[in-house]
Structures are given as structure tokens and as C-alpha cells.
Amino acid sequence: MFVFVLTLALAGTRFVTESWAAGAFAIGKCGAYGQAYDYAGEADALAAARKQCKGDCATTVTMKRACAAFAVDMTNPCGAHGYAVKPRISSSLNAATRKCYEFGGKECVIRAWACDAKG
Template sequence: MIVSGPARRFALFVFGVMVAIGAARVTGENFIAEANAAGAFAIGQCAAYGQAYDYPAENLAKEAALKQCKGSCTAVTMKKACAAFSVDMTNPCGPHGYAVRPKISASLNEATRECYKYGGKECVIRAWVCDAKG
């Protein structure tokens, strides 16, 4: 069977696309998650918080997190990461800590350390969130 030039090029193109898709699956990449990989964590007084994850842009995630947080809040953004918020259980309006790190375990540990660093006596995780691949 003889294949014409255009048909051969088309077949090679299809083969190349299939190889690229297969390679993406092997490496675990998710093209949809890559597009939606921005998040934010808003932190306020007396254990108030808001969270947003897997937004298409950091500014949209920040707006969504601030909208959920009650009172005067500040927001930190994250991209392919996790954020955690720790408060002093004996005084939720007192010492607190937060952290943004690539993995959830690191963010939980660092947020708790920050709470103790600022005078917390019984620091606990109040909330945490991870965006795509965090």
C-alpha cells in the first residue's frame, strides 16, 4: 500500500500528538489543573478566615478569599501550594500564625510554629487549603 505525502504527514502529526498526550500522562501533568492553579488565603482577627483555590488568576482568588473573611482581613496568595492558619485555642483573638508552603505538611507545621512564636499557648490549626498540585 502506497501512502501519499499529505496522508503521511497527517499520520505523523497524529502520532506526534498521541506521543505528547502519553508523555503528559506518564509525568502526571494535568493541563486543566495547570490553568487553574492560583489560590489565596485571607486571615483576620479572632480566627476569621476565607479561602479560595484553583482559580485562573491570583487576583480572582484573592477577591474570593477576602469576600469570605469577616472583618478586616489580609490575604496571601499561593500558586501550586498549600496555606495553613493556626490560632491559640485559649485566646482565638490573640496570637496566630500562617504559612504558605509547597506541601501541606510543611504549611501546617510552619503555621503552628508561627503561632507559638507570637505567644500562643495552645496553638491549633484553624483552617488549611491547597490549590492545584499543592
Template sequence: MIVSTAIARRRALFAVAVTFVVGATCVITKSHAAGAFAMGKCGAYGDAYDYPAESAALAAALKKCSGECKTTVTMKRACAAFSVDMTNPCGAHGYAVKPHISSSLNEATRECYKYGGKECVIRAWACDAKG
């Protein structure tokens, strides 16, 4: 079977266009990713990341919460961390949202110590697509 040059060009152009659209969709979806953390007493938490909108991520984090989560934070192109006092998980805790994971882990731990924690450890952390 012989395919004309015009048909071959159209097929090639169509393949390139489909590839471009699929690639652009992936980039757009990931660059608009959002996440959230819900935190509560005694180390309770729920997390959600890489959602299309902050409101959707927040709803998912609250739904995943393992207790009564009253404190919430959202993140977009960032990382969040939650720290609790290992000697008293129902006591001091800290959290942070920063552009990089190392910054959020350090800040969450500092916040826990700031509020009286004796042996603060990271309970949970998450980054969205760009964090």
C-alpha cells in the first residue's frame, strides 16, 4: 500500500499535535497542583497533595483525618510538615508550610519545641507537585 506524501504529512502533524496537547496537559496539571494538611489533638492528621485546587485538597485532608482536626493549612508549590512531642503526643506540636521540604521539616520541629515539646519528631509531611 502506497501512502501519499500529503496523507503522511497530515498523520505526522496529527501525531505531533496530540503529543503536544498531552504534554501540555501534564505540565499544566502539575503546575497547578495543590495540597493541604489537617491537624488535631494527639497527633491526628490527614493530608492530601497534587489536587487540582486547594479547596479539593482541604476537603480530602479533612476526610482523611484520623481524629478531630481543627487546624488546617494549604500548600501550593510547597511542602508541609507536622511535628509532635514524642514524650506527650497530646501536648506540644508544630507545623510549617515552606517552598522546600527541608525548610518545612526544620520549621515544624522548631515550632514544636517553641511550644514546650521535649522530644519533637516529624509525624507527617507532604509536598505537592512542585514542592
């Protein structure tokens, strides 16, 4: 009986975790961003990320069972930036920084990052 109850508890935990596994980033000019993670759906996550943004965040990315990162150039925050969504946090941090340098950044640093429930 104990094994049956434990199995049900673990299955329920997995269902809740996987159903709340959507996230989003809203990215704007001059380092502006908004982030949301562990939402029930992508639309809710996008709306929350846009609402959190303190600026004009025209670019949005979503993540599901993944991590997202946003990098800006410290020498000119209104200049080059990069972002990435990857399965692991280390991959997303590296890719976002690399993109920032590719777009002309001189001293690129991570401005924000987030992982959803499974990232």
C-alpha cells in the first residue's frame, strides 16, 4: 500500500512540474528586459515577461524545459546584445555572450537568465 501511495505522489509531482514549465524573455533596447518562468503556458509567460519589461521590449523568446540568457555590452548597453535559449544553463549563457560579441560587443556580460521547471 505504501508503494502505491508513493507512486501516486511522485506521479502527481511530475505532472504539476511539467505542466508549469513554460517561460519567456522580452528583450528591448539599452538592456531592457522582462522575464517569466514556470507558467502554465507560453502565452501567459509572454504576457508576464512583456509586463515586467521596463522599456520597449519588441523581441520575445520562449522556453519550455530550457534556459534562456540575455547578454549586453557593458561599454555601450544601448549597443550590441545577444540572447539564447538552450537545454542547459551553461549552453545558454555561452551562446548569449558569443552572440553579443558577434554583433560588435566589446565587454559582453550576462544581464539576465532564467530556467523553467525542467531546464
